[in-house]
Amino acid sequence: MSITTEQMRFWSPEVRELEPYVPGEQPKIQNLLKLNTNENPYPPSPKVVEAVQAVLVDSADALRLYPDPDASALKQAIAKQQNVALENVFVGNGSDEVLAHIFKAFFVQDKPILYPDITYSFYPVYSQFFGVKTKVLPLNDAFEIVVDDYKQANGGIIITNPNAPTSIALGLQAIEEVLQANPDSVVVIDEAYVDFGAESAVKLVEKYENLVVCQTTSKSRSLAGLRVGFAIAQPHLIAALEAVKNSFNSYPMDRFAIAAAVASFEDQTYFEQQCEKVIRSREKLVNELQEIGFVVLPSKANFIFASLPNKDAGELAAELRACGIIVRYFNKPRINQFLRITIGTDEQNQRLVETLKQDILA
Amino acid sequence: MSITTEQMRFWSPEVRELEPYVPGEQPKIQNLLKLNTNENPYPPSPKVVEAVQAVLVDSADALRLYPDPDASALKQAIAKQQNVALENVFVGNGSDEVLAHIFKAFFVQDKPILYPDITYSFYPVYSQFFGVKTKVLPLNDAFEIVVDDYKQANGGIIITNPNAPTSIALGLQAIEEVLQANPDSVVVIDEAYVDFGAESAVKLVEKYENLVVCQTTSKSRSLAGLRVGFAIAQPHLIAALEAVKNSFNSYPMDRFAIAAAVASFEDQTYFEQQCEKVIRSREKLVNELQEIGFVVLPSKANFIFASLPNKDAGELAAELRACGIIVRYFNKPRINQFLRITIGTDEQNQRLVETLKQDILA
Incomplete structure (x- = not known):
C-alpha cells in the first residue's frame, strides 16, 4: 500500500521515520521444514x-x-x-x-x-x-x-x-x-x-x-x-x-x-529433558554439517550459525527453500555468508543434511 | 517498597516522573459481588x-x-x-x-x-x-x-x-x-x-x-x-x-x-442476546435506584454513574464493600459524589438494591 504525503500528515512525525522489526516468516505451507525462527521441535509439557x-x-x-x-x-x-x-x-x-x-x-x-x-x-x-x-x-x-x-x-x-x-x-x-x-x-x-x-x-x-x-x-x-x-x-x-x-x-x-x-x-523435569534432547541433536547436526564442509560457530543455543565456503549463503537458503526447508538468512554486512539454522528433531536435522548432500551439493 | 535516590539513578529520567494508571481492583475474595470493573456478568459464547x-x-x-x-x-x-x-x-x-x-x-x-x-x-x-x-x-x-x-x-x-x-x-x-x-x-x-x-x-x-x-x-x-x-x-x-x-x-x-x-x-446471535440482556437489566436497575432516590445519568453503557443526594459517595462505597459489594469510586473533583456501578445479572442487581434498602439506607 502506498501512502500519500497528504495522508502522512496524520502520522506523528517521529513515527514516519520508524523502521520496524521484521520477524522471521511464518509460512502457512504444509510439509515445510521450518528451521527459521528458533522454535522448539518438541511440544510443551x-x-x-x-x-x-x-x-x-x-x-x-x-x-x-x-x-x-x-x-x-x-x-x-x-x-x-x-x-x-x-x-x-x-x-x-x-x-x-x-x-x-x-x-x-x-x-x-x-x-x-x-x-x-x-x-x-x-x-x-x-x-x-x-x-x-x-x-x-x-x-x-x-x-x-x-x-x-x-x-x-x-x-x-x-x-x-x-x-x-x-x-x-x-x-x-x-x-x-x-x-x-x-x-x-x-x-x-x-x-x-x-x-x-x-x-x-x-x-x-x-x-x-x-x-x-x-x-x-x-x-x-x-x-x-x-x-x-x-x-x-x-x-x-x-x-x-x-x-x-x-x-x-x-x-x-x-x-x-x-x-x-x-x-x-x-514441570522442571520435562523442561530439562527437552533441553537435553535439543543439545544432543545440535551436537550431532554440527558434526554432520562439518563433515560436509560447513564452518559452524560454537553454539550454546537452539540454533547454529553456519557458513559453507565457496557457496553463497543467500543462494543456499533459496535452494533449501525450493526443497521445502526454511532457514534464516540475514542479508547484512559481515554475516551475509552465514545461515542461522534452528535445531529440529534428529529426524528433521537428518532431512536437512540429506537434502544438502543429495539435492544441493551433489 | 521505597527506592533510594541513589537507586533511582538507574531509571530513565522521564520514567521517574511517570504516574501509572491504577486499574480497578481484582480482589481474590469468595462471594464478593464485583461491580467495579465493567465486566460482563455472562460468560462468552x-x-x-x-x-x-x-x-x-x-x-x-x-x-x-x-x-x-x-x-x-x-x-x-x-x-x-x-x-x-x-x-x-x-x-x-x-x-x-x-x-x-x-x-x-x-x-x-x-x-x-x-x-x-x-x-x-x-x-x-x-x-x-x-x-x-x-x-x-x-x-x-x-x-x-x-x-x-x-x-x-x-x-x-x-x-x-x-x-x-x-x-x-x-x-x-x-x-x-x-x-x-x-x-x-x-x-x-x-x-x-x-x-x-x-x-x-x-x-x-x-x-x-x-x-x-x-x-x-x-x-x-x-x-x-x-x-x-x-x-x-x-x-x-x-x-x-x-x-x-x-x-x-x-x-x-x-x-x-x-x-x-x-x-x-x-457468533453474532449470542453476542446480541447477551447485550440485550444487559441493557434490559440496566433499565430495571436504573428504575429501582431512582425509586430509592438515586440520581442516575442516562446510560448507554454496561454501567451506570449514580449519586445519592445527602449521602457521601465515598462512604456509600465503603458501606457497600462491608456488605460484600464492590463498586468503583473515583475520589476526584466533580465526580467524588458518584459511584460507577457495573450492570450485573438481574439477581446481582437485586442483591445490590436489597443491600442498599435493608442494610445501608434503612
Whole structure:
C-alpha cells in the first residue's frame, strides 16, 4: 500500500521515520521444514495442556473477568524455579514486550547505550522507538564480544547471551567484568537461548544492583504460541519496569498464558529433558554439517550459525527453500555468508543434511 | 517498597516522573459481588470454549510455534462482523495496548490533543508516557461533551463514546461535526462500551480519512480474561498503527486469544442476546435506584454513574464493600459524589438494591 504525503500528515512525525522489526516468516505451507525462527521441535509439557483445560472448565468466570493485572501466580512460579524472591520478577507479553519496557525504563539517557554490531535486530528498533541513543560496538573477527569495549561511558548496555544470530556464549566472568566496570549503568543480559547450554546470570542478580536478566518461554519451554517473557533484577529495577508497564497496559497477560506458563515452570523435569534432547541433536547436526564442509560457530543455543565456503549463503537458503526447508538468512554486512539454522528433531536435522548432500551439493 | 535516590539513578529520567494508571481492583475474595470493573456478568459464547479446545487438540504444534504476527484470522473475523475490509482492521493485546499505539502513532505532535476532563483516566497516562501535549476540556454541568470546544487548534482528539465513567453517549451527528471541524487531526472514538445501546462510528470510517474507532472484546463479548482489542480506520491510519506495533512487539496476540476471539466474532446471535440482556437489566436497575432516590445519568453503557443526594459517595462505597459489594469510586473533583456501578445479572442487581434498602439506607 502506498501512502500519500497528504495522508502522512496524520502520522506523528517521529513515527514516519520508524523502521520496524521484521520477524522471521511464518509460512502457512504444509510439509515445510521450518528451521527459521528458533522454535522448539518438541511440544510443551503435557501439564501445560492440562492447565489450559482447567481454565476452560471454569470458563464462565475465567474468561469474562479481567486477569490478575500483576500475574502474581506466574511471578511466583518463576521466582520458585529461578530461586529468587517474588519481588525480583517482572513478566510481560513475550520477551519482546519485556525488552521494550526495559529500553523505556532504563535506556532513555543522555549517553548512548552499547550493544554489538551483530546481535538481536530488534535493539535498534526499540532504540528508535523510544529515542534511545546508541553506540554499536563490533564483535571481533571470531564473532565474539570484546569485553574491554564495554568499559567506556554509556547510558546502558544490552548483551544477548548466547548471542543471536552467532550462537556464541559469554562466560559469567566476562559478564561480571562488564557489571563491575559500569556501576552507574543498567546492564541487561538477554538470555532468550540460555537454557541450551550457557550459564545464566540470574545467580548474579543478588550481587549486582545494575543487572537485569531477561528470559523467554518461547524457546526452551516450547511456548512461542503463548507470549510469555520475564525479567529478573533487584526490586528497585523491577519497580521501574512496573511503572512503565502500568503506563502502557495494565493487563498484558491473559488467563490462558498465565495458567499455561505456571504449569510449564512447575514441570522442571520435562523442561530439562527437552533441553537435553535439543543439545544432543545440535551436537550431532554440527558434526554432520562439518563433515560436509560447513564452518559452524560454537553454539550454546537452539540454533547454529553456519557458513559453507565457496557457496553463497543467500543462494543456499533459496535452494533449501525450493526443497521445502526454511532457514534464516540475514542479508547484512559481515554475516551475509552465514545461515542461522534452528535445531529440529534428529529426524528433521537428518532431512536437512540429506537434502544438502543429495539435492544441493551433489 | 521505597527506592533510594541513589537507586533511582538507574531509571530513565522521564520514567521517574511517570504516574501509572491504577486499574480497578481484582480482589481474590469468595462471594464478593464485583461491580467495579465493567465486566460482563455472562460468560462468552460457548463457541469460544470450543475454539480453545480445538487449539489444544492440535497443541503440539499450536503452542511451540509462534502465532501469526498479523493475526490475520482475527482481523478477517472482525472485518466481516464490522462490515469493513481487512485493510481497515488493527488488533492488539487488549484495547489498552491499541490505545497506547494510537497515542504514539498519531498524537506525538506540536499541538496538544483534546479530551474531556472526565473520561478514561488512562489518557493522561499515555500522554505522559509518550510525551503527548494535552488540553483538557471540561464537560458541561450535565456531564456532556461540548462539541464546540473541539473546534480549536489541536494535535488530535480522543473521545470515549459512551463516555466513562459518565455512561453518556454522543450521537453520530455530533461526532461528524467534530470530524468535519478537524480535517487535519486524527479523531479517535474509543467505543469500549458502544455495544450496550450507543451508535458506533465504524460506519463513518469510509467517509472520514481522519477517524479511528477503537473497540474491545472485554465488555460486550465477555473476554476480559483474554486481552483482545481492535481499531477500525482507513488504511493510511492502520499503516501507522502497524509501524508502531512492529517497532514494539511483533507477536502481541497469542494463539488462544486469536482462536477464542475469532469464535466470538463468528457468533453474532449470542453476542446480541447477551447485550440485550444487559441493557434490559440496566433499565430495571436504573428504575429501582431512582425509586430509592438515586440520581442516575442516562446510560448507554454496561454501567451506570449514580449519586445519592445527602449521602457521601465515598462512604456509600465503603458501606457497600462491608456488605460484600464492590463498586468503583473515583475520589476526584466533580465526580467524588458518584459511584460507577457495573450492570450485573438481574439477581446481582437485586442483591445490590436489597443491600442498599435493608442494610445501608434503612
